[in-house]
Amino acid sequence: MAGAAVRQRTCAVCGAEFAPGARTEMEVLHDGEVRYVAVHPGHSTYARARENTVADRLRRITRPAA
Numbered sequence: 592m593a594g595a596a597v598r599q600r601t602c603a604v605c606g607a608e609f610a611p612g613a614r615t616e617m618e619v620l621h622d623g624e625v626r627y628v629a630v631h632p633g634h635s636t637y638a639r640a641r642e643n644t645v646a647d648r649l650r651r652i653t654r655p656a657a
């Protein structure tokens with residue numbers, strides 16, 4: 592295992608408490624060392640949406656022209 596999961600009660604992004612039974616996502620945070628933080632689904636400590644957009648664009652660019 593590359594590190595212990597952090598036992599968190601609050602979201603690392605917005606700081607709000609997790610609702611009991613709510614789904615959380617683990618996110619890798621590189622902060623000198625690699626840590627794992629819990630976040631609400633959709634809350635991200637980095638711009639995941641932007642990464643997806645870039646990946647989409649790359650896919651479109653590299654798609655062979657028919």
Ligand SMILES: [Zn+2]
Pocket residue numbers: 602603604605606607630631634
């Ligand atoms: Zn949150």
